[in-house]
Amino acid sequence: MTVSFHAGAVPGRHGAVPIRTYTLDESPRGTRTPLVWLHGGAFAYGGLDQPESHAPAMSAAATGRTIVTVDYRLVGPWNPFFDVKDSSLTGIRFPIPFDDVLDVITAVAGEAPRGHILLGGASAGACLAAAAARDLAQRRSASVRGLVLAYGTFHAQLPAIPAELRSRMRGRHWFSQFRPATVRRMNHNYAGSVAAMQDPRAFPGGHDLTGLPDTLMLDADRDSLRASGGAFAEELRRAGVPLRYEVVPETPHGFLNRPGTPGYDAGVRIMTDWLGGR
Structure with a gap:
């Protein structure tokens, strides 16, 4: 069985995505619900060639499902030294x-068949996926029929x-952890202002989650972001x-970014099992 992939673009309100x-x-086209998959990278790094984007897509597509990975715009310029009391960032x-x-x-x-998709992502991509699914659910859209969220930051x-x-x-294990101050700076860097950090479309954690679809969450065993997960x-x-x-078990943050490791294999096995016949 051979997985093929090709580049494309979607017209977006901020330009092509x-x-x-x-x-x-070898799989019949258009018979299974496609999965849209979002990479991580602190909202500021990564892309379609990133292992966390490419490798899970290859693994999931091998089961006969169409996977679409997304090169969403990365935030910047990166400003790691600001005080979160600053009102806004440009860029x-x-x-x-x-x-x-x-x-x-x-x-x-x-x-897609019946207009339904599955949606998922890892780390910052998991936050984007959850926020998008919540927004659509609040607007009573049934387009997202399942969520896969890997070691996300949601708050x-x-x-x-x-x-x-x-x-x-x-x-x-302590030396590679996200400290609370690091998470605060990362999230403010994404949101752009303290006020925007409270928007559920930015960080859905702590807000009304009613109506979200069936969800699979994978967390890393030795990862401070598991507090958010x-x-x-x-x-x-x-x-x-x-x-x-x-x-x-025994995984650090970003295990889907490390294909060929036991953590990656375990994570993808759980993910493809859950996707199953969806």
Whole structure:
């Protein structure tokens, strides 16, 4: 079986949005719900060639499903030293990447069987996916029929880190963690202002999640961002959203960015199993 991919673009409100479409050559076209997949990179890094974008798309397409990856606009210029009390940042900021994602969803759903898609992403891409799905649900659109969220950051500020998670971050694992101040700066860099950080279209955590579709959440075992993932999972449960929540053992943040590792293999196995016949 051979997976092929080709480049394309979707017209968007901020200009063309590059995409890459993956298909299994031997699979009948148009019979399964396509998956739109969003890479991570702190909202400021990454692209279609990033392993976190390309490798999961190849793995998922090998099951016979069309996958569309999205080169949403990255925020910038990066400004890592500002005080979050600053009122605003110039350049590319929210909602531009969010709008790019919505424009691709609209285009892919318009060509999909029954107008339905699946949506997913990793890290910052998981936040964008969850925010887009929430926005569509609030507008009573049924275009997104399932969510796959891998080690995402969903809240404007990192929630308190539980004691169990702190125990998994000790020793050498501590040096690679996202500190609360780092998350705050990253999120403000994306949102562009303190006020925008409170917009549920930027960070859906802590807001009404009613109506979101069936969701698979994958979190990394030794990752401070699991504080956000775990809190978001609990918010989904309280909202009545059907949820499968898995913590992949012995994994750091970004395990889908490391194809060929046990964490990547485990994560993709769970992901393709859940996608199943959807």
